[in-house]
Amino acid sequence: MRLLFTPLMKKRLTRRVHTMLRASLRHFPELHGRTITIGYTRTNLGSAVLPRHTKSEPKLTVRLNARKLTYNTIGHELTHLVQGLSLFERPDRLSTAANKFPGGEKQCDIWTLARSSLFCDDAPSYLKLLRVVRENWPRYAKSVRALCIMAIEKRKTHRFYIRWLESQIKQLARKPLGKSGALEQMQLPFDD
Numbered sequence: 072m073r074l075l076f077t078p079l080m081k082k083r084l085t086r087r088v089h090t091m092l093r094a095s096l097r098h099f100p101e102l103h104g105r106t107i108t109i110g111y112t113r114t115n116l117g118s119a120v121l122p123r124h125t126k127s128e129p130k131l132t133v134r135l136n137a138r139k140l141t142y143n144t145i146g147h148e149l150t151h152l153v154q155g156l157s158l159f160e161r162p163d164r165l166s167t168a169a170n171k172f173p174g175g176e177k178q179c180d181i182w183t184l185a186r187s188s189l190f191c192d193d194a195p196s197y198l199k200l201l202r203v204v205r206e207n208w209p210r211y212a213k214s215v216r217a218l219c220i221m222a223i224e225k226r227k228t229h230r231f232y233i234r235w236l237e238s239q240i241k242q243l244a245r246k247p248l249g250k251s252g253a254l255e256q257m258q259l260p261f262d263d
């Protein structure tokens with residue numbers, strides 16, 4: 072995989088950002104062998120651009136704020152690229168998982184958290200979370216991730232899997248947290 076940095080991003084590129092990008096990309100086999108342009112944005116959220124050209128390879132661009140970068144943001148933007156690819160590419164060029172990848176911001180959050188616990192370092196931006204969950208994110212992260220994995224399974228049979236997920240997260244907030252967090256109490260059989 073080749074990473075190109077725009078001049079604006081180059082100026083802000085630190086070893087930390089570089090390490091975070093490399094670590095994140097390891098979890099995106101769908102993007103291996105492609106060139107990704109990394110640009111800069113001042114907003115806290117990153118953004119992903121995937122111009123459509125019918126004949127050429129899609130140009131994959133991600134814009135990130137190098138200063139306040141989290142793995143969750145990187146993961147979210149890379150997930151957008153995979154979402155975009157699944158619309159753009161011939162189905163046989165994508166893995167089955169990417170094929171079944173839905174578009175949308177909440178979907179992007181769900182698939183990002185589910186992909187790896189690496190992306191659980193910050194709360195997702197679009198999923199509906201109670202304030203207590205958002206403010207105490209490190210305590211809820213594992214449980215929310217486990218629920219995201221369950222929601223992806225549920226999607227196979229339930230149209231309203233996002234609604235289901237958000238109501239489950241809400242219930243999570245109502246349960247008292249143990250010393251080691253909510254996941255252990257729920258005893259969900261998920262790990263990295």
Ligand SMILES: [Zn+2]
Binds near residue numbers: 147151176179
């Ligand atoms: Zn997004």
